Amino acid sequence: MIDKFLTEEQDPKAVEKVYSRLNDLLTTGEEIIYIAVQKKPIVNLFPDCVALTNKRILIFTPGNLGLTLKFVDFVWKDIIDVFTKEEIIGAIFSVRTTNGAEMGVDYLPKVQARKLYQYAQERKEAEREARRLRDLEEKRAESGSVQFDNAARAITQQPIAPVVPAPEPVPVHIPAPVVQEAPKPDELTEKLKKLKMLFDNGLISQEEYNHKKLDLLSDL
Numbered sequence: 287m288i289d290k291f292l293t294e295e296q297d298p299k300a301v302e303k304v305y306s307r308l309n310d311l312l313t314t315g316e317e318i319i320y321i322a323v324q325k326k327p328i329v330n331l332f333p334d335c336v337a338l339t340n341k342r343i344l345i346f347t348p349g350n351l352g353l354t355l356k357f358v359d360f361v362w363k364d365i366i367d368v369f370t371k372e373e374i375i376g377a378i379f380s381v382r383t384t385n386g387a388e389m390g391v392d393y394l395p396k397v398q399a400r401k402l403y404q405y406a407q408e409r410k411e412a413e414r415e416a417r418r419l420r421d422l423e424e425k426r427a428e429s430g431s432v433q434f435d436n437a438a439r440a441i442t443q444q445p446i447a448p449v450v451p452a453p454e455p456v457p458v459h460i461p462a463p464v465v466q467e468a469p470k471p472d473e474l475t476e477k478l479k480k481l482k483m484l485f486d487n488g489l490i491s492q493e494e495y496n497h498k499k500l501d502l503l504s505d506l
Contacts, residue, residue, distance in 0.1 A: 340409065
């Protein structure tokens with residue numbers, strides 16, 4: 287199982303110790319992505335190691351002459367940035383967190399430091415996108431909650447208006463247009479009187495009365 291973490295000439299013994307310890311530390315759904323091993327130029331008996339998982343970065347430091355293995359870890363959401371600096375001998379890989387903490391490992395083989403940086407950047411991008419989606423969902427949920435609360439408050443606070451019967455429609459009196467009437471023959475006068483009587487008795491509407499009156503006057 288550890289063979290896939292030895293592709294950049296990592297120290298097999300160091301990887302085996304870290305891998306064994308990691309298996310006890312992994313949470314549900316957590317997977318190991320990469321393991322880099324320090325390679326000091328003179329004595330490299332107890333090298334430091336850096337491990338990347340899909341949830342965090344872990345830095346391991348041997349203690350008590352290699353009998354113990356201490357570690358610190360940083361979850362991706364708390365990591366602001368990662369850095370790699372190549373020097374004459376090896377490279378330095380560093381992590382900086384949101385609370386200002388910074389920690390790194392030196393004398394890493396350059397190819398391993400580059401792989402660490404590459405994988406770390408990919409995980410940071412994935413975490414950034416996941417954070418963006420979480421923020422969107424939270425904003426949508428807050429917006430929906432506010433709108434619902436406001437609507438419920440408006441419904442609760444709105445007084446119930448008493449039921450008032452609709453008023454009876456009032457007939458609108460439309461004045462008849464003023465028409466310059468010439469002296470009318472008796473027949474026309476009689477027709478106008480009959481028309482007025484029909485209107486006064488409610489047998490025809492105001493509109494019908496006006497229309498018929500204009501018809502009679504237009505015959506002059």
